Amino acid sequence: MPIFEVFRQEKKGQAFQHAGSVDAPDAEFAETWAREQYGRRGESEALWLVPREAVHEVIDFPDEFDLKYRRVDGYSLKARLSVARERAAARTR
Amino acid sequence: MREREQLLALADDELVIGWRDSEWTGIAPTLEEDVAFSSIAQNEIGHARAVYELLAEDADALAFDRAPEEYRCSPLVELRLLDWAHTIARRYLYEQTDRERIERLMQSDDPVVAGIARKIDREEAYHRMHAELWAERLRDEPRFTQALEELRPYVDGDRATRTPEFAELWDEMTCVRRSAPGAEW
Amino acid sequence: MTEAEFIDYLHAGGQVETGDWMPDEYRARLVKFIQMHGSSELMGVLPEREWILRAPTLQRKLALTAKVQDEAGHAQLIYRVVEDLGKPREQCLQELVDGKAKFHNVFHYPTKTWGDVGVIAWLVDAAAIISQKALLKCSYAPYARIMKKICWEESFHILHGRDVVLAMINGTDAQRELVQEALDRWWGPLMQFHGTKIEPENDPMLHWRIKSQGNEEARQQFLEGYAPQIWEIGLTVPDPKLHRSDDGVWEYTEPDWDELKSVVTGHGPRSADRLAFRRRFLEQERWVRELVQAA
Numbered sequence: 001m002p003i004f005e006v007f008r009q010e011k012k013g014q015a016f017q018h019a020g021s022v023d024a025p026d027a028e029f030a031e032t033w034a035r036e037q038y039g040r041r042g043e044s045e046a047l048w049l050v051p052r053e054a055v056h057e058v059i060d061f062p063d064e065f066d067l068k069y070r071r072v073d074g075y076s077l078k079a080r081l082s083v084a085r086e087r088a089a090a091r092t093r
Numbered sequence: 094m095r096e097r098e099q100l101l102a103l104a105d106d107e108l109v110i111g112w113r114d115s116e117w118t119g120i121a122p123t124l125e126e127d128v129a130f131s132s133i134a135q136n137e138i139g140h141a142r143a144v145y146e147l148l149a150e151d152a153d154a155l156a157f158d159r160a161p162e163e164y165r166c167s168p169l170v171e172l173r174l175l176d177w178a179h180t181i182a183r184r185y186l187y188e189q190t191d192r193e194r195i196e197r198l199m200q201s202d203d204p205v206v207a208g209i210a211r212k213i214d215r216e217e218a219y220h221r222m223h224a225e226l227w228a229e230r231l232r233d234e235p236r237f238t239q240a241l242e243e244l245r246p247y248v249d250g251d252r253a254t255r256t257p258e259f260a261e262l263w264d265e266m267t268c269v270r271r272s273a274p275g276a277e278w
Numbered sequence: 279m280t281e282a283e284f285i286d287y288l289h290a291g292g293q294v295e296t297g298d299w300m301p302d303e304y305r306a307r308l309v310k311f312i313q314m315h316g317s318s319e320l321m322g323v324l325p326e327r328e329w330i331l332r333a334p335t336l337q338r339k340l341a342l343t344a345k346v347q348d349e350a351g352h353a354q355l356i357y358r359v360v361e362d363l364g365k366p367r368e369q370c371l372q373e374l375v376d377g378k379a380k381f382h383n384v385f386h387y388p389t390k391t392w393g394d395v396g397v398i399a400w401l402v403d404a405a406a407i408i409s410q411k412a413l414l415k416c417s418y419a420p421y422a423r424i425m426k427k428i429c430w431e432e433s434f435h436i437l438h439g440r441d442v443v444l445a446m447i448n449g450t451d452a453q454r455e456l457v458q459e460a461l462d463r464w465w466g467p468l469m470q471f472h473g474t475k476i477e478p479e480n481d482p483m484l485h486w487r488i489k490s491q492g493n494e495e496a497r498q499q500f501l502e503g504y505a506p507q508i509w510e511i512g513l514t515v516p517d518p519k520l521h522r523s524d525d526g527v528w529e530y531t532e533p534d535w536d537e538l539k540s541v542v543t544g545h546g547p548r549s550a551d552r553l554a555f556r557r558r559f560l561e562q563e564r565w566v567r568e569l570v571q572a573a
Contacts, residue, residue, distance in 0.1 A: 112331060116327075120559040121350075138339055265332055269329075269392045
């Protein structure tokens, strides 16, 4: 039986998140069934149903040379800030 | 039929078809369908409750404390149908006739009745979708087409007389309640 | 990764996804454990579904239908996880009806009265939820994720069960008696539910971080939470030894482990006929599954 991935929006404005999957022969059955499995308690604002084969997984993100400059942890301002403050203080004396 | 009689017939139909549909809990053809079908059964019991509450102070007493001959359900819903082809055939036939009845009640002069009928209709829309989805898939299956033909005569059956199947249903439905009449549960 | 590295990874809190490499033993234990959970949810439906039909009020009928619906829904969530680990659902279901798949002891016993309905929803579900909450930390992430939904849905089951019990306790003498009598019958299976004591270092489920809680810990948690609730409403349990000692450990008469073993290997009072019932409908509706899949 084909598999449909279910994405769920809990409240308006929130992102859709993956919630699970259903075995269903086609989109119509998937809708009827996912609606109850992921919405019978009014817990979902909306659902997206996607055939599993339409989902492409991407899992490999090489960063061999540690390109830290693009991230917040690539910056340590402490030492320079310390020097700059000292110099500013020295100028005003 | 006066409106009050229509309402009782509606409530009794929904109670009994909800009872019959809940017999599929845990044993439907697939687990996904099991969950969906159980929601339909709960909706139906919910509809019955809403209408019983219109008709009486104590909805549970009206639902469960009558003698079999006082119920006004259709013979169609009384039948025990523990195979899928017949179950879907019944749902399909039931939803068709129920739709006309609900549409009439939505036009009621009584705004409370019309309001409840509208709420029921909004939920029944999904029951209709479900029945039509299955009916379409099963349309070439002889088990299904035969079941439709077998059940069609029951649609406009006599509501004043119970089928032989009802006695067992009533007995099971009321046995706990009868064990302590008037008790809180 | 070697198996040793994988185990270090798990012990450091590492999580595993479906497509990740995993040792054969880990995969096999996962499938067995998770399949047993799925089988249990599916068999758990059967003791309770008869009572939907007999529910004495509309509200109770609705609540019980919703509870049992949740169990079928949980079976769906759980079997999906097993399928993604490589074992088809039809195979799981066939193994179940052929008596080759184990399921929890409690679902092999009969339900005799409306008293059972309350006791099961309150106490059997309570025992199950303790295990389920511990599974939120399972190293296999797809299973941990569905446990979140399962725990969330289970939250009303215990309340419903306790409400049913309280209504009867506050009712007629006959109603009270139904509850006490049901509790007397269910106490043994409840005490056996979490399984025999296993030393943590000998527990493969803990080693592979599939479970995060040992059997005895779960049972202690159950007693700590629920024995006081049972006693405070005047109910008794058929174990004169049950008490909480000064160091906080609950002491009790050793459960009948032979009974547990016999029951989970399919020799419980209702094992055979419930499996036969399942088999009947699995086979009867096979044409439906084949038809919709073929389309």
